[in-house]
Amino acid sequence: MDAKTLLGQVDHDLALCLDKIRHCVGLLDETQLWWRANARSNSVGNLVLHLCGNLSQWVLEGVGGRPYVRHRSAEFAADRTAGPAELLERLTTVVAGCREVASALNEADLAVPRTIQGCPTDGLRALLHAWEHMSYHTGQIVLVTKQLVDEGTEVEFYPQHKRE
Numbered sequence: 001m002d003a004k005t006l007l008g009q010v011d012h013d014l015a016l017c018l019d020k021i022r023h024c025v026g027l028l029d030e031t032q033l034w035w036r037a038n039a040r041s042n043s044v045g046n047l048v049l050h051l052c053g054n055l056s057q058w059v060l061e062g063v064g065g066r067p068y069v070r071h072r073s074a075e076f077a078a079d080r081t082a083g084p085a086e087l088l089e090r091l092t093t094v095v096a097g098c099r100e101v102a103s104a105l106n107e108a109d110l111a112v113p114r115t116i117q118g119c120p121t122d123g124l125r126a127l128l129h130a131w132e133h134m135s136y137h138t139g140q141i142v143l144v145t146k147q148l149v150d151e152g153t154e155v156e157f158y159p160q161h162k163r164e
Helices: 005-029 042-062 070-079 084-101 106-110 123-149
Strands: 114-118 119-122
Touching: 005 042, 005 084, 005 123, 042 070, 042 084, 042 114, 042 123, 084 106, 106 123, 119 123
Parallel strands: none
Antiparallel strands: 114 119
16 A cells, blocks of 8 residues: 555544544533543543544654643543533544644655654554554444443444445
């Protein structure tokens, strides 16, 4: 797969994950948004904050060079610190920034060595990390939403194409 095709797929999948998260958060009330299965679990709200932090650190700062100071532990400690609209606005802004960064990259940019979160990497691996991370936590958000809402979630992680 060439760089342009890969970057197009990253762009597409980030948008797809964001749409799934928007749908799920839209189904949850404030109590459900911050519900945790137990003390060691994260709420949907925590996962959205965590995605904002991770994507900002790995893509916006790590690949795009935009200044960012992360407070990772605060992402998980938060409890009812923002409502659904504010969380979605934050994530939408971060994902839009990540899509901008990715669309401006070329093959040489992907090969540039970088250190992100103390890890030696390059642009390609940083994008793949962010892509996988977004997908992983989107799946968790879909699962929690299905558990809390039960009927009417109508979210498929991998939508089936219509067959004729």
